[in-house]
Amino acid sequence: VTLRSLPARGFAAALAITTVAGSALAQESSFVPEDKCGTRDCTCDDAPMMERFRDNQIKAQKAWHSVKNDLVAGTGPRSLADAETLFRNRLGGGDSVLTQQFKSCPGYDAAKNDLGKIAGVSPAGEAVLDPCFCASFCKDIVHSTVVHEKSHRDTAIPFVAVMTGMQIGCKALKGLKESFAYQCDTVSPVIRANSELVAYQAGIDSLQAAITKLEMDDPMNPGVECTWKPIVESSPTTPMAASPAPAGFLDRVRLLWNRLIHGAGS
Amino acid sequence: MLPLAAAFLVATSCGTDSAKNAGLDAGSPNFGAGGGAGLDAASGDGGNTGDGGSTATADAGPITPGTVDSIWKRASTHLTGVDPSMPTGVVEGTVAIPGANDSEEFDGSSVDLYEQLTGDTLVTYCYLEGDSVYYKVTRPTTHVDALYATTTGDLSRLFEIKKGQLTETFTYTLGTSFVLSETTFTAYKGTFPPASWPQKAVALE
Numbered sequence: 185v186t187l188r189s190l191p192a193r194g195f196a197a198a199l200a201i202t203t204v205a206g207s208a209l210a211q212e213s214s215f216v217p218e219d220k221c222g223t224r225d226c227t228c229d230d231a232p233m234m235e236r237f238r239d240n241q242i243k244a245q246k247a248w249h250s251v252k253n254d255l256v257a258g259t260g261p262r263s264l265a266d267a268e269t270l271f272r273n274r275l276g277g278g279d280s281v282l283t284q285q286f287k288s289c290p291g292y293d294a295a296k297n298d299l300g301k302i303a304g305v306s307p308a309g310e311a312v313l314d315p316c317f318c319a320s321f322c323k324d325i326v327h328s329t330v331v332h333e334k335s336h337r338d339t340a341i342p343f344v345a346v347m348t349g350m351q352i353g354c355k356a357l358k359g360l361k362e363s364f365a366y367q368c369d370t371v372s373p374v375i376r377a378n379s380e381l382v383a384y385q386a387g388i389d390s391l392q393a394a395i396t397k398l399e400m401d402d403p404m405n406p407g408v409e410c411t412w413k414p415i416v417e418s419s420p421t422t423p424m425a426a427s428p429a430p431a432g433f434l435d436r437v438r439l440l441w442n443r444l445i446h447g448a449g450s
Numbered sequence: 451m452l453p454l455a456a457a458f459l460v461a462t463s464c465g466t467d468s469a470k471n472a473g474l475d476a477g478s479p480n481f482g483a484g485g486g487a488g489l490d491a492a493s494g495d496g497g498n499t500g501d502g503g504s505t506a507t508a509d510a511g512p513i514t515p516g517t518v519d520s521i522w523k524r525a526s527t528h529l530t531g532v533d534p535s536m537p538t539g540v541v542e543g544t545v546a547i548p549g550a551n552d553s554e555e556f557d558g559s560s561v562d563l564y565e566q567l568t569g570d571t572l573v574t575y576c577y578l579e580g581d582s583v584y585y586k587v588t589r590p591t592t593h594v595d596a597l598y599a600t601t602t603g604d605l606s607r608l609f610e611i612k613k614g615q616l617t618e619t620f621t622y623t624l625g626t627s628f629v630l631s632e633t634t635f636t637a638y639k640g641t642f643p644p645a646s647w648p649q650k651a652v653a654l655e
Binding site for chain 2: 255256257258259260264307308309334337338339340341342343344345346347348349350351352353356357359360363364366367370372374375376378379382
Protein backbone atom coordinates (compact mmCIF):
# COMPACT_ATOMS: atom_id res chain seq x y z
CA VAL A 185 0.00 0.00 0.00
CA THR A 186 1.42 3.31 -0.99
CA LEU A 187 0.50 5.95 1.47
CA ARG A 188 0.41 9.53 0.55
CA SER A 189 1.17 11.98 3.27
CA LEU A 190 -1.72 12.06 5.66
CA PRO A 191 -3.73 15.19 5.56
CA ALA A 192 -4.53 16.63 8.92
CA ARG A 193 -7.89 15.28 9.94
CA GLY A 194 -8.67 16.84 13.27
CA PHE A 195 -9.89 14.08 15.47
CA ALA A 196 -7.88 11.45 13.66
CA ALA A 197 -5.18 11.68 16.27
CA ALA A 198 -7.49 11.82 19.19
CA LEU A 199 -6.80 8.40 20.63
CA ALA A 200 -4.83 9.05 23.73
CA ILE A 201 -2.73 6.94 25.95
CA THR A 202 -0.88 9.50 27.94
CA THR A 203 -2.00 12.67 26.32
CA VAL A 204 -4.34 13.17 23.46
CA ALA A 205 -3.15 14.99 20.42
CA GLY A 206 -6.23 17.01 19.88
CA SER A 207 -4.42 19.00 17.27
CA ALA A 208 -4.20 17.81 13.74
CA LEU A 209 -2.52 14.57 12.87
CA ALA A 210 1.01 15.18 11.74
CA GLN A 211 1.94 14.44 8.20
CA GLU A 212 3.19 10.98 9.05
CA SER A 213 4.07 9.15 5.88
CA SER A 214 5.60 6.35 7.92
CA PHE A 215 2.24 5.24 9.27
CA VAL A 216 1.02 1.88 8.02
CA PRO A 217 -2.38 0.20 7.66
CA GLU A 218 -3.40 -2.45 10.18
CA ASP A 219 -2.59 -5.37 7.89
CA LYS A 220 0.97 -4.06 7.48
CA CYS A 221 1.34 -3.38 11.15
CA GLY A 222 3.09 -6.68 11.93
CA THR A 223 1.67 -6.78 15.41
CA ARG A 224 1.93 -10.00 17.39
CA ASP A 225 -1.11 -11.81 18.78
CA CYS A 226 -2.10 -11.12 22.37
CA THR A 227 -1.44 -13.82 24.94
CA CYS A 228 -2.24 -14.26 28.59
CA ASP A 229 0.88 -12.32 29.42
CA ASP A 230 -0.56 -9.29 27.64
CA ALA A 231 -3.83 -9.32 29.55
CA PRO A 232 -2.74 -6.93 32.31
CA MET A 233 -1.52 -4.45 29.67
CA MET A 234 -4.79 -4.83 27.77
CA GLU A 235 -6.74 -4.06 30.92
CA ARG A 236 -4.52 -1.10 31.61
CA PHE A 237 -5.01 0.25 28.09
CA ARG A 238 -8.77 -0.24 28.38
CA ASP A 239 -8.85 1.56 31.72
CA ASN A 240 -6.93 4.44 30.20
CA GLN A 241 -9.51 4.68 27.43
CA ILE A 242 -12.32 4.67 29.96
CA LYS A 243 -10.60 7.50 31.78
CA ALA A 244 -10.27 9.46 28.55
CA GLN A 245 -13.91 8.86 27.70
CA LYS A 246 -14.95 10.18 31.11
CA ALA A 247 -12.88 13.30 30.51
CA TRP A 248 -14.71 13.91 27.21
CA HIS A 249 -17.99 13.24 28.93
CA SER A 250 -17.30 16.01 31.41
CA VAL A 251 -16.46 18.36 28.52
CA LYS A 252 -19.74 17.49 26.84
CA ASN A 253 -21.67 18.03 30.07
CA ASP A 254 -20.20 21.51 30.29
CA LEU A 255 -21.18 22.20 26.68
CA VAL A 256 -24.76 21.14 27.25
CA ALA A 257 -24.96 23.14 30.47
CA GLY A 258 -23.94 26.30 28.64
CA THR A 259 -20.53 26.60 30.26
CA GLY A 260 -18.43 24.66 27.76
CA PRO A 261 -15.35 25.58 25.73
CA ARG A 262 -15.95 28.04 22.90
CA SER A 263 -13.55 26.60 20.33
CA LEU A 264 -12.19 23.26 19.24
CA ALA A 265 -8.76 24.14 20.62
CA ASP A 266 -10.27 25.05 23.99
CA ALA A 267 -12.25 21.81 24.03
CA GLU A 268 -9.09 19.80 23.46
CA THR A 269 -7.21 21.73 26.12
CA LEU A 270 -10.01 21.22 28.62
CA PHE A 271 -10.08 17.53 27.80
CA ARG A 272 -6.35 17.17 28.36
CA ASN A 273 -6.63 19.01 31.65
CA ARG A 274 -9.47 16.78 32.78
CA LEU A 275 -7.62 13.65 31.67
CA GLY A 276 -4.66 14.58 33.83
CA GLY A 277 -1.42 12.64 33.78
CA GLY A 278 -0.92 9.59 31.64
CA ASP A 279 -0.19 6.02 32.58
CA SER A 280 3.56 5.68 32.94
CA VAL A 281 3.44 1.93 32.34
CA LEU A 282 1.78 2.44 28.95
CA THR A 283 4.24 5.17 28.11
CA GLN A 284 7.17 2.91 28.92
CA GLN A 285 5.66 0.13 26.84
CA PHE A 286 5.37 2.46 23.87
CA LYS A 287 8.93 3.61 24.29
CA SER A 288 10.10 0.00 24.25
CA CYS A 289 9.56 -0.31 20.51
CA PRO A 290 12.71 -0.93 18.45
CA GLY A 291 14.07 2.32 17.11
CA TYR A 292 11.92 4.52 19.31
CA ASP A 293 12.64 8.15 18.60
CA ALA A 294 11.02 10.77 20.81
CA ALA A 295 11.17 13.22 17.94
CA LYS A 296 9.21 10.95 15.62
CA ASN A 297 7.11 8.74 17.84
CA ASP A 298 4.45 10.54 19.79
CA LEU A 299 2.01 8.64 21.93
CA GLY A 300 -0.51 11.34 21.25
CA LYS A 301 -0.31 10.70 17.50
CA ILE A 302 -0.43 6.97 17.08
CA ALA A 303 -3.14 6.63 14.45
CA GLY A 304 -5.07 8.39 11.74
CA VAL A 305 -7.06 7.86 8.58
CA SER A 306 -5.36 7.88 5.19
CA PRO A 307 -6.83 9.56 2.07
CA ALA A 308 -7.81 6.05 1.00
CA GLY A 309 -10.07 5.76 4.03
CA GLU A 310 -7.88 3.27 5.86
CA ALA A 311 -6.92 3.52 9.50
CA VAL A 312 -3.14 3.86 9.67
CA LEU A 313 -0.85 3.46 12.64
CA ASP A 314 2.55 4.40 13.93
CA PRO A 315 4.76 1.29 13.44
CA CYS A 316 6.24 1.94 16.87
CA PHE A 317 2.78 1.54 18.38
CA CYS A 318 2.29 -1.65 16.35
CA ALA A 319 5.56 -3.06 17.68
CA SER A 320 5.06 -2.22 21.32
CA PHE A 321 1.48 -3.38 21.87
CA CYS A 322 -0.27 -6.61 20.95
CA LYS A 323 -2.85 -7.03 18.19
CA ASP A 324 -6.08 -6.56 20.14
CA ILE A 325 -4.88 -3.24 21.53
CA VAL A 326 -3.85 -2.06 18.09
CA HIS A 327 -7.14 -3.23 16.60
CA SER A 328 -9.15 -1.37 19.24
CA THR A 329 -7.31 1.75 18.12
CA VAL A 330 -8.33 1.09 14.52
CA VAL A 331 -11.93 0.67 15.66
CA HIS A 332 -11.67 4.00 17.47
CA GLU A 333 -10.37 5.78 14.37
CA LYS A 334 -13.01 4.36 12.06
CA SER A 335 -15.74 5.22 14.52
CA HIS A 336 -14.65 8.86 14.51
CA ARG A 337 -15.37 9.24 10.83
CA ASP A 338 -18.57 7.26 11.08
CA THR A 339 -19.84 9.59 13.80
CA ALA A 340 -18.50 12.89 12.55
CA ILE A 341 -19.84 12.73 8.99
CA PRO A 342 -23.57 12.70 9.89
CA PHE A 343 -22.90 15.37 12.51
CA VAL A 344 -21.12 17.61 10.04
CA ALA A 345 -24.02 17.11 7.62
CA VAL A 346 -26.71 18.01 10.10
CA MET A 347 -24.84 21.05 11.44
CA THR A 348 -24.03 22.49 8.02
CA GLY A 349 -26.87 25.02 8.04
CA MET A 350 -26.09 26.06 11.59
CA GLN A 351 -22.43 26.65 10.84
CA ILE A 352 -23.18 28.66 7.72
CA GLY A 353 -25.91 30.59 9.51
CA CYS A 354 -23.52 31.49 12.31
CA LYS A 355 -21.14 33.01 9.78
CA ALA A 356 -23.74 34.63 7.54
CA LEU A 357 -26.47 35.81 9.86
CA LYS A 358 -25.20 38.65 12.00
CA GLY A 359 -28.10 38.50 14.43
CA LEU A 360 -27.63 34.80 15.07
CA LYS A 361 -23.91 35.21 15.51
CA GLU A 362 -24.39 38.01 18.06
CA SER A 363 -27.34 36.76 20.02
CA PHE A 364 -26.49 33.07 19.97
CA ALA A 365 -22.74 33.32 20.14
CA TYR A 366 -22.48 30.38 22.52
CA GLN A 367 -24.46 28.08 20.22
CA CYS A 368 -22.39 29.24 17.27
CA ASP A 369 -19.01 28.94 19.01
CA THR A 370 -19.70 25.49 20.32
CA VAL A 371 -20.80 23.73 17.15
CA SER A 372 -17.36 22.24 16.49
CA PRO A 373 -16.68 21.36 20.15
CA VAL A 374 -20.06 19.62 20.32
CA ILE A 375 -19.32 17.60 17.19
CA ARG A 376 -15.90 16.66 18.55
CA ALA A 377 -17.15 15.70 22.01
CA ASN A 378 -19.88 13.49 20.57
CA SER A 379 -17.48 11.92 18.13
CA GLU A 380 -14.92 11.22 20.85
CA LEU A 381 -17.47 9.65 23.16
CA VAL A 382 -18.68 7.24 20.50
CA ALA A 383 -15.15 6.47 19.30
CA TYR A 384 -13.85 5.74 22.78
CA GLN A 385 -16.83 3.51 23.49
CA ALA A 386 -16.25 1.57 20.28
CA GLY A 387 -12.57 1.08 21.13
CA ILE A 388 -13.32 0.09 24.72
CA ASP A 389 -15.95 -2.43 23.59
CA SER A 390 -13.55 -3.94 21.09
CA LEU A 391 -10.80 -4.34 23.66
CA GLN A 392 -13.15 -5.62 26.36
CA ALA A 393 -14.42 -8.29 23.97
CA ALA A 394 -10.83 -9.35 23.31
CA ILE A 395 -10.05 -9.50 27.02
CA THR A 396 -13.16 -11.58 27.68
CA LYS A 397 -12.22 -13.95 24.86
CA LEU A 398 -8.73 -14.28 26.27
CA GLU A 399 -10.16 -15.07 29.69
CA MET A 400 -12.15 -17.93 28.19
CA ASP A 401 -9.32 -19.47 26.24
CA ASP A 402 -5.55 -19.14 26.47
CA PRO A 403 -4.22 -19.02 22.88
CA MET A 404 -1.03 -20.75 24.02
CA ASN A 405 -3.00 -23.55 25.73
CA PRO A 406 -6.21 -24.14 23.78
CA GLY A 407 -9.09 -25.24 25.95
CA VAL A 408 -7.54 -23.79 29.07
CA GLU A 409 -8.81 -20.61 30.62
CA CYS A 410 -6.37 -17.77 30.71
CA THR A 411 -5.65 -16.61 34.22
CA TRP A 412 -3.74 -13.55 35.26
CA LYS A 413 -5.63 -12.68 38.40
CA PRO A 414 -5.39 -14.40 41.82
CA ILE A 415 -7.44 -17.59 41.59
CA VAL A 416 -8.20 -17.87 45.29
CA GLU A 417 -9.34 -14.83 47.09
CA SER A 418 -8.46 -14.70 50.73
CA SER A 419 -11.51 -14.88 52.92
CA PRO A 420 -11.74 -13.82 56.50
CA THR A 421 -11.19 -16.68 58.91
CA THR A 422 -14.04 -17.53 61.18
CA PRO A 423 -13.38 -18.37 64.79
CA MET A 424 -13.70 -22.04 65.46
CA ALA A 425 -16.69 -23.02 67.50
CA ALA A 426 -15.86 -25.15 70.51
CA SER A 427 -17.44 -28.59 70.21
CA PRO A 428 -19.13 -29.97 73.25
CA ALA A 429 -16.93 -32.18 75.35
CA PRO A 430 -17.51 -35.92 74.95
CA ALA A 431 -19.38 -37.51 77.80
CA GLY A 432 -17.15 -40.55 78.48
CA PHE A 433 -13.69 -40.53 80.04
CA LEU A 434 -12.04 -42.48 77.22
CA ASP A 435 -13.61 -40.19 74.64
CA ARG A 436 -12.15 -37.19 76.46
CA VAL A 437 -8.71 -38.76 76.50
CA ARG A 438 -9.01 -39.50 72.76
CA LEU A 439 -9.97 -35.90 72.09
CA LEU A 440 -7.06 -34.61 74.10
CA TRP A 441 -4.72 -36.96 72.26
CA ASN A 442 -5.99 -35.85 68.89
CA ARG A 443 -5.51 -32.20 69.82
CA LEU A 444 -1.99 -32.88 70.88
CA ILE A 445 -1.24 -34.67 67.63
CA HIS A 446 -3.34 -32.75 65.09
CA GLY A 447 -3.96 -29.38 66.71
CA ALA A 448 -7.00 -27.61 68.09
CA GLY A 449 -9.14 -28.12 64.95
CA SER A 450 -9.40 -31.84 65.44
CA MET B 451 -45.23 20.16 9.36
CA LEU B 452 -44.75 18.04 12.40
CA PRO B 453 -46.99 18.73 15.36
CA LEU B 454 -44.08 19.55 17.61
CA ALA B 455 -42.38 21.74 15.11
CA ALA B 456 -45.67 23.39 14.26
CA ALA B 457 -46.33 24.19 17.87
CA PHE B 458 -42.86 25.55 18.23
CA LEU B 459 -43.21 27.78 15.22
CA VAL B 460 -46.47 29.14 16.51
CA ALA B 461 -44.78 29.94 19.77
CA THR B 462 -41.92 31.73 18.11
CA SER B 463 -44.27 33.72 15.93
CA CYS B 464 -46.11 34.84 18.99
CA GLY B 465 -42.84 35.81 20.58
CA THR B 466 -41.95 37.94 17.63
CA ASP B 467 -45.28 39.66 17.66
CA SER B 468 -45.03 40.30 21.34
CA ALA B 469 -41.67 41.85 20.91
CA LYS B 470 -42.93 44.04 18.14
CA ASN B 471 -46.01 45.13 20.00
CA ALA B 472 -44.04 45.95 23.06
CA GLY B 473 -41.70 48.05 21.03
CA LEU B 474 -38.74 46.05 22.17
CA ASP B 475 -37.29 45.66 18.75
CA ALA B 476 -35.77 49.11 18.56
CA GLY B 477 -33.26 48.34 21.24
CA SER B 478 -31.96 45.19 19.71
CA PRO B 479 -29.29 45.08 17.07
CA ASN B 480 -31.13 42.16 15.55
CA PHE B 481 -34.52 43.68 15.16
CA GLY B 482 -35.04 46.58 12.82
CA ALA B 483 -36.80 49.51 14.36
CA GLY B 484 -39.98 50.19 12.55
CA GLY B 485 -39.77 47.11 10.50
CA GLY B 486 -36.86 46.53 9.11
CA ALA B 487 -33.26 45.86 9.26
CA GLY B 488 -33.62 42.27 10.21
CA LEU B 489 -30.60 40.07 10.18
CA ASP B 490 -27.64 40.82 8.06
CA ALA B 491 -27.24 38.00 5.66
CA ALA B 492 -23.64 37.95 4.64
CA SER B 493 -24.58 36.43 1.35
CA GLY B 494 -26.13 39.74 0.47
CA ASP B 495 -28.82 38.27 -1.63
CA GLY B 496 -31.38 37.91 1.06
CA GLY B 497 -34.30 40.08 1.82
CA ASN B 498 -36.07 40.44 5.09
CA THR B 499 -39.59 40.55 6.17
CA GLY B 500 -39.30 43.73 8.14
CA ASP B 501 -42.39 44.28 10.21
CA GLY B 502 -40.35 44.30 13.36
CA GLY B 503 -39.35 40.72 12.77
CA SER B 504 -35.88 39.55 12.16
CA THR B 505 -35.89 37.44 9.11
CA ALA B 506 -33.19 37.35 6.53
CA THR B 507 -33.39 35.07 3.57
CA ALA B 508 -30.91 33.81 1.09
CA ASP B 509 -31.77 32.54 -2.33
CA ALA B 510 -31.06 28.84 -2.48
CA GLY B 511 -31.95 28.64 -6.15
CA PRO B 512 -34.68 26.46 -7.62
CA ILE B 513 -35.62 23.37 -5.64
CA THR B 514 -35.78 20.20 -7.72
CA PRO B 515 -38.54 17.91 -6.46
CA GLY B 516 -37.89 14.22 -5.90
CA THR B 517 -39.17 11.09 -4.24
CA VAL B 518 -38.21 9.98 -0.75
CA ASP B 519 -35.47 7.67 -2.01
CA SER B 520 -33.93 10.33 -4.23
CA ILE B 521 -30.41 11.42 -3.48
CA TRP B 522 -30.78 14.80 -1.83
CA LYS B 523 -28.58 17.85 -1.47
CA ARG B 524 -29.04 20.51 1.20
CA ALA B 525 -30.26 23.70 -0.43
CA SER B 526 -31.12 26.13 2.36
CA THR B 527 -31.60 26.23 6.11
CA HIS B 528 -33.98 28.39 8.06
CA LEU B 529 -32.73 29.02 11.59
CA THR B 530 -34.81 30.27 14.50
CA GLY B 531 -32.93 31.13 17.66
CA VAL B 532 -34.88 31.38 20.89
CA ASP B 533 -33.43 32.72 24.13
CA PRO B 534 -36.04 32.99 26.88
CA SER B 535 -33.83 35.39 28.79
CA MET B 536 -33.74 37.93 25.96
CA PRO B 537 -36.43 40.58 25.78
CA THR B 538 -36.62 40.20 22.03
CA GLY B 539 -36.68 36.45 22.32
CA VAL B 540 -36.44 35.28 18.76
CA VAL B 541 -33.95 35.65 15.94
CA GLU B 542 -34.43 33.98 12.61
CA GLY B 543 -32.98 33.88 9.14
CA THR B 544 -32.38 31.69 6.13
CA VAL B 545 -29.09 30.80 4.51
CA ALA B 546 -28.31 29.09 1.24
CA ILE B 547 -26.08 26.02 1.50
CA PRO B 548 -23.18 25.95 -0.95
CA GLY B 549 -22.33 22.74 -2.78
CA ALA B 550 -19.36 22.00 -0.54
CA ASN B 551 -18.22 23.51 2.73
CA ASP B 552 -15.00 23.70 4.67
CA SER B 553 -15.24 21.73 7.89
CA GLU B 554 -13.25 22.38 11.03
CA GLU B 555 -13.86 18.77 12.00
CA PHE B 556 -11.79 17.70 9.01
CA ASP B 557 -9.13 20.35 9.54
CA GLY B 558 -10.63 22.76 7.09
CA SER B 559 -11.01 20.29 4.24
CA SER B 560 -13.86 20.89 1.85
CA VAL B 561 -16.71 18.47 2.52
CA ASP B 562 -19.33 17.58 -0.08
CA LEU B 563 -22.42 15.79 1.25
CA TYR B 564 -25.54 14.08 -0.11
CA GLU B 565 -28.23 12.23 1.78
CA GLN B 566 -30.70 9.51 0.89
CA LEU B 567 -33.56 7.79 2.71
CA THR B 568 -33.75 4.18 1.62
CA GLY B 569 -36.18 1.87 3.38
CA ASP B 570 -35.33 2.13 7.05
CA THR B 571 -31.97 3.80 6.70
CA LEU B 572 -30.53 7.24 6.19
CA VAL B 573 -27.45 7.16 4.01
CA THR B 574 -25.01 10.05 4.10
CA TYR B 575 -22.55 10.24 1.22
CA CYS B 576 -19.47 12.29 1.96
CA TYR B 577 -16.45 13.27 -0.07
CA LEU B 578 -13.50 14.96 1.62
CA GLU B 579 -11.48 16.95 -0.85
CA GLY B 580 -8.21 15.23 -1.68
CA ASP B 581 -9.29 11.73 -0.69
CA SER B 582 -9.21 8.83 -3.12
CA VAL B 583 -12.49 7.45 -1.77
CA TYR B 584 -15.85 8.72 -0.65
CA TYR B 585 -17.70 7.58 2.45
CA LYS B 586 -21.12 6.03 2.76
CA VAL B 587 -22.45 6.26 6.31
CA THR B 588 -25.65 4.38 7.15
CA ARG B 589 -27.95 5.07 10.07
CA PRO B 590 -31.24 3.42 11.00
CA THR B 591 -34.43 5.42 10.78
CA THR B 592 -37.96 4.83 11.88
CA HIS B 593 -40.73 6.11 9.71
CA VAL B 594 -44.45 6.53 9.46
CA ASP B 595 -45.73 7.40 6.03
CA ALA B 596 -43.61 10.29 4.80
CA LEU B 597 -42.13 11.10 8.21
CA TYR B 598 -38.68 9.72 9.04
CA ALA B 599 -36.82 10.02 12.34
CA THR B 600 -33.20 9.35 13.21
CA THR B 601 -30.72 10.45 15.83
CA THR B 602 -27.26 11.89 15.51
CA GLY B 603 -25.62 12.13 18.91
CA ASP B 604 -28.19 13.86 21.07
CA LEU B 605 -29.94 15.41 18.10
CA SER B 606 -33.28 14.00 17.01
CA ARG B 607 -33.70 14.67 13.31
CA LEU B 608 -37.04 14.52 11.58
CA PHE B 609 -37.34 14.27 7.82
CA GLU B 610 -40.56 14.88 5.98
CA ILE B 611 -41.36 14.77 2.31
CA LYS B 612 -44.28 16.81 1.03
CA LYS B 613 -45.15 17.37 -2.59
CA GLY B 614 -41.76 16.13 -3.66
CA GLN B 615 -39.84 18.38 -1.31
CA LEU B 616 -37.72 16.97 1.53
CA THR B 617 -37.20 18.93 4.74
CA GLU B 618 -35.24 18.15 7.90
CA THR B 619 -36.02 19.63 11.31
CA PHE B 620 -34.12 19.48 14.58
CA THR B 621 -33.64 21.58 17.66
CA TYR B 622 -30.15 22.41 18.91
CA THR B 623 -30.33 23.12 22.62
CA LEU B 624 -27.45 24.27 24.77
CA GLY B 625 -27.81 26.02 28.10
CA THR B 626 -31.12 27.82 28.33
CA SER B 627 -31.51 28.80 24.69
CA PHE B 628 -31.94 26.84 21.52
CA VAL B 629 -31.92 27.08 17.75
CA LEU B 630 -34.49 25.40 15.54
CA SER B 631 -33.06 24.33 12.20
CA GLU B 632 -35.25 23.59 9.19
CA THR B 633 -33.40 22.52 6.07
CA THR B 634 -34.86 22.23 2.60
CA PHE B 635 -33.28 19.77 0.18
CA THR B 636 -33.13 19.67 -3.57
CA ALA B 637 -33.12 16.36 -5.44
CA TYR B 638 -29.93 15.38 -7.23
CA LYS B 639 -30.68 14.17 -10.73
CA GLY B 640 -27.26 13.33 -12.12
CA THR B 641 -25.34 10.07 -12.04
CA PHE B 642 -23.99 9.15 -8.65
CA PRO B 643 -21.31 9.54 -7.49
CA PRO B 644 -20.80 12.92 -9.16
CA ALA B 645 -18.06 13.10 -11.76
CA SER B 646 -15.85 15.14 -9.43
CA TRP B 647 -15.85 12.34 -6.84
CA PRO B 648 -13.71 9.19 -6.80
CA GLN B 649 -15.58 6.03 -7.73
CA LYS B 650 -14.53 3.95 -4.75
CA ALA B 651 -16.80 4.03 -1.70
CA VAL B 652 -15.90 3.14 1.89
CA ALA B 653 -18.96 1.97 3.79
CA LEU B 654 -19.26 2.90 7.45
CA GLU B 655 -22.04 1.59 9.67
